[in-house]
Amino acid sequence: MLHLYDSNIPSGNGYKVHLLLSHLRLPYHTTDLDLLTTPAETRLPAYLALNPNGRIPLIILDDATHTVLPESSAILYYLAKDTPYLPSTHLGVTQVLRWMFFEQFSHEQYVAGLRFATHWIGLENVSAETRERLQTRGQAALDTMEAHLEGKTFFVEEMYTIADIALFAYTQFAELVGFAVGGNVKAWLQRVREQEGYVTIKDDPSGKAPSMK
Amino acid sequence: MLHLYDSNIPSGNGYKVHLLLSHLRLPYHTTDLDLLTTPAETRLPAYLALNPNGRIPLIILDDATHTVLPESSAILYYLAKDTPYLPSTHLGVTQVLRWMFFEQFSHEQYVAGLRFATHWIGLENVSAETRERLQTRGQAALDTMEAHLEGKTFFVEEMYTIADIALFAYTQFAELVGFAVGGNVKAWLQRVREQEGYVTIKDDPSGKAPSMK
Structure with missing residues (x-):
């Protein structure tokens, strides 16, 4: 199954991937990394080995080689091909x-x-x-x-x-x-x-940001 | 013929398009807009009508509707499809x-x-x-x-x-x-x-930036 790395605070970049996956009704697992610790979990060696840029989101594909793909926009492009969310031309x-x-x-x-x-x-x-x-x-x-x-x-x-x-x-x-x-x-x-499958961004567990629900 | 809008000062973003066009041996016209006037020529209404973002580079395609395409990265993607400069998968x-x-x-x-x-x-x-x-x-x-x-x-x-x-x-x-x-x-x-068709970025006419030739 597709695995998505996101953050504990509600990231718009992580949300982009959640929103498209919801539209596509694709099942996936999520790991939320803690950005508020020092160092942030995205800066630990285990994560930097996946993405030397140290940012979320990142997905690991459910293919033979467990392909690692960072950059929210590249992830959207990868997932949207041959779906109604990307033009055909x-x-x-x-x-x-x-x-x-x-x-x-x-x-x-x-x-x-x-x-x-x-x-x-x-x-x-x-x-x-x-x-x-x-x-x-x-x-x-x-x-x-x-x-x-x-x-x-x-x-x-x-x-x-x-x-x-x-x-x-x-x-x-x-x-x-x-x-x-x-x-x-x-x-x-x-x-x-109003789009089919729309979901709101998750709430901030610290309560600092207003809920969008 | 393809028309490229670039700037008078040597922009790396404009250069990206020149470099790919040189590799591809595609003929094109260039208009260099003056960024050192006030307002810059990219902020004049005629140019903002082409690109509301007011940035170079921008290309106008040689198609029936003279399609306007800004953003250097999108231009590279458009031109590189089905060439050796973009993977096929x-x-x-x-x-x-x-x-x-x-x-x-x-x-x-x-x-x-x-x-x-x-x-x-x-x-x-x-x-x-x-x-x-x-x-x-x-x-x-x-x-x-x-x-x-x-x-x-x-x-x-x-x-x-x-x-x-x-x-x-x-x-x-x-x-x-x-x-x-x-x-x-x-x-x-x-x-x-060392790549075939490589060209250097143009010199700065003001002489403020060092030549890369």
Whole structure:
């Protein structure tokens, strides 16, 4: 059976994989690594041997060689092939990847970064420079999404794909941490929540982050 | 004919596309946008209409609808399909994407960021906090590459792929801006330079960055 490594605090990147697996109704095991110990369990030698980058999520495939696959976006791509969550044309797949690369380079680090700073670090412990960087660049990414979604249902080819799953994971928290979220993005967030097999992100066991249930 | 939008200052992201197009011997036109004007030409309405994210590179395909495609990694994926620069198996493509997502999330912003700060902004104009962040996280990414390359020729399946092209673009500058680059990475950089059709990144017209020729 597929094995997913996630973290104890609710990671949007781990959630992306849970959400797709729920849509696909695929059974899997999960190991939640503790990120709040020192060192974090993702930095222990046993885990670094699986992923030298020391990050979650990571999956181990149920194949002959127990293939190890890190990087949430690559995991989504692997699992979505030949399913309704990825277009069948090369250009369609390319456009999905275009938005997934946008999410990793221009969106996640800022939107997820401000969420982490708000709930777990405490904004009072973050420099004005960092706060300004997270806010300005995160808002620019959200504005890019708002412009692109004008007149559209989903990000690519009017179908719900892993590009939507990747972008939903942290965008769902944007307004809670002070970003301005436009009407197109809000309507799109709601359309994602209405998809067959949708599940919410798990609650934070420490209670620092608000529940999304 | 394919049309590539690049910048006047030598962008590693623009260079990735030039390098693959050179390997593939595909003809194309280039428009270099001026990033040093205020506002930068990438922030003018005509360009934002092509890419609301306001970044280069971007290609316009030579198809019936003149399809617009931004994001360097998505462009590489689009162009490399069914060529020797992308594996033919689904798992092979996935492993290539895994390293390309690593490059965009964990590598580029830090290694390219320190290069930009060193040559164009001036390190004296960058806060100690930013400098520390770029140095620490960039070094971590380079160390991850060094560990992965142990005993390997290239990043995926012992073949030269767009994962190598994506990672080469900024790693070639790493030592010049003060990162420690290990023996595995140095030998790999040299193997990339020896590939058929290899071209160097263009010179900086302002002369601020050293030539790589």
